[in-house]
Amino acid sequence: MEEGGEARNPLKTIRFEVEPASTAPASITPLDPASDDTSDRFHEECAVVGIYGHSEAANLAYLGLYAMQHRGQEGSGIVSSNGKALISHRGLGLVADVFHENVIRRLVGNSAIGHNRYSTAGETVLRNTQPLVAEFSLGSLAVCHNGNFVNALETRRRLEENGSIFQSSSDTEVLVHLVAGSKRPSLIDRVIDALAQVEGAYCVLFLTEDELIAARDPHGFRPLCLGKFPNGAWVVASETCALDLVEAEYVREIEPGEVLHIRGTELHSLRPFAHVPTNACIFEYVYFARPDSNVYGRNVYGVRKEMGRQLARETLVDADIVIPVPDSGVPAALGFAEESGLPFEMGLIRNHYVGRTFIEPKDSIRNFGVKVKLNAQRDVLEGKRVIVIDDSIVRGTTSRKIVRMIRNAGAKEVHMRISAPPTISPCYFGVDTPTHGELIANNLEIEAIREYIQADSLAYLSHEGLYAFLPPETERTSKGFCDACFTRKYPVEVNHDQEARQMRLFHAMEMPPGAGRQ
Numbered sequence: 001m002e003e004g005g006e007a008r009n010p011l012k013t014i015r016f017e018v019e020p021a022s023t024a025p026a027s028i029t030p031l032d033p034a035s036d037d038t039s040d041r042f043h044e045e046c047a048v049v050g051i052y053g054h055s056e057a058a059n060l061a062y063l064g065l066y067a068m069q070h071r072g073q074e075g076s077g078i079v080s081s082n083g084k085a086l087i088s089h090r091g092l093g094l095v096a097d098v099f100h101e102n103v104i105r106r107l108v109g110n111s112a113i114g115h116n117r118y119s120t121a122g123e124t125v126l127r128n129t130q131p132l133v134a135e136f137s138l139g140s141l142a143v144c145h146n147g148n149f150v151n152a153l154e155t156r157r158r159l160e161e162n163g164s165i166f167q168s169s170s171d172t173e174v175l176v177h178l179v180a181g182s183k184r185p186s187l188i189d190r191v192i193d194a195l196a197q198v199e200g201a202y203c204v205l206f207l208t209e210d211e212l213i214a215a216r217d218p219h220g221f222r223p224l225c226l227g228k229f230p231n232g233a234w235v236v237a238s239e240t241c242a243l244d245l246v247e248a249e250y251v252r253e254i255e256p257g258e259v260l261h262i263r264g265t266e267l268h269s270l271r272p273f274a275h276v277p278t279n280a281c282i283f284e285y286v287y288f289a290r291p292d293s294n295v296y297g298r299n300v301y302g303v304r305k306e307m308g309r310q311l312a313r314e315t316l317v318d319a320d321i322v323i324p325v326p327d328s329g330v331p332a333a334l335g336f337a338e339e340s341g342l343p344f345e346m347g348l349i350r351n352h353y354v355g356r357t358f359i360e361p362k363d364s365i366r367n368f369g370v371k372v373k374l375n376a377q378r379d380v381l382e383g384k385r386v387i388v389i390d391d392s393i394v395r396g397t398t399s400r401k402i403v404r405m406i407r408n409a410g411a412k413e414v415h416m417r418i419s420a421p422p423t424i425s426p427c428y429f430g431v432d433t434p435t436h437g438e439l440i441a442n443n444l445e446i447e448a449i450r451e452y453i454q455a456d457s458l459a460y461l462s463h464e465g466l467y468a469f470l471p472p473e474t475e476r477t478s479k480g481f482c483d484a485c486f487t488r489k490y491p492v493e494v495n496h497d498q499e500a501r502q503m504r505l506f507h508a509m510e511m512p513p514g515a516g517r518q
């Protein structure tokens, strides 16, 4: 709770921090999502960071969130502890907009947790930002999490039948109620008790006045790493790029199913859950993670380059140049160019300073959303047979615009190559994706997709090729990874009714051909 707030009342079962009035600006019209190329992507749903034992905990958490802005742009929050109370600040927008110097100064204390929430086209409200702060019988508790519980709806229904009153629709609140309702004596036991009742993907951080708990789900869907500062303070973060910015030393990955409990000078690693096969999200390598991060023990840039090399081995055509769809396609395009011997060129230039809203002229510009972000270079493309490398085709609408843009810049041929297999199924593990009916590769064969995007040829990386980054002596299969969006083989049972929960971003957008088929 906010410093200076009401004193703790042991009789209260649970009480959430009151949501202040929304700070969303009223006059801004967002870019039409149907024309926004970022809407035609899978979206990682958040980043978490935790600092323990450092006098500048909130400032470092802020920098960690800043480094992981790519994992969420809707809103951001930090809760710090001064040893006696939790102090919270949350807001809508980018990290740099939410946290100003005076805000960070107010977030005093030696420990803090922070969260970036990913952007949706739907409701943008403060209550969706994290960390959540609640009061319950053991005191104050802040929680933030990255992921999705596949049994959240059932668990929520059960809790409501037993009298719990929810304030938001977030899975994180389910966890808070489970912790508050647990009969175990200590917080760490209650957290373990709560986590044992949820299934799915999560990296979750809990902060009280004097302890920090970090947990990664038993399948290890989402990444979480541990780092250390020279003064002995600890940091946990979704990606190692956060550690690099705050100059913490990378210690190790937090293992699937591991619960880290940090209190005072002690750090305990607990393995309270039954062992299950690891299913780390392969899409972190394909698109989500920053290329300069090390995820699941491997450098993302290196993995993407290897995917590009393999793509060249499998799908090379006669061409003059290789170009990426920036930025995510760059490492794979470099690998493709190296392997094929073709020149690498930046035929598309990204504008890095594009906001989320625009004032468009009255005579609207065709394909404005893509054009404002990407520009095709005629000097590079004119008269050329071009291989374009992208990491995925989700609905196909953006690829179609990109192909057209390259042709309009004078390219003789446009050959689209995708550094992952066709995306045929939604994700239920903390990633915002369209439903089966909206995924173009679920509805159409590759040749029909090619026709739709108007490319001269289209090819994807094979399923086996996706694992070419693994050393040759290992089994180059999906063992240890989740790749359900390419295979429909979900590592945990999912309730397909939950597709409705995936609809936020992709709702009411321009639909590709065949959309609606299951």
Ligand code: SF4
Pocket (backbone or CB within 6 Å): 042, 221, 280, 281, 282, 283, 284, 426, 427, 428, 429, 431, 482, 483, 484, 485, 486
């Ligand atoms: S379904 Fe796809 S995006 Fe979701 S966890 Fe599995 S690999 Fe990652």
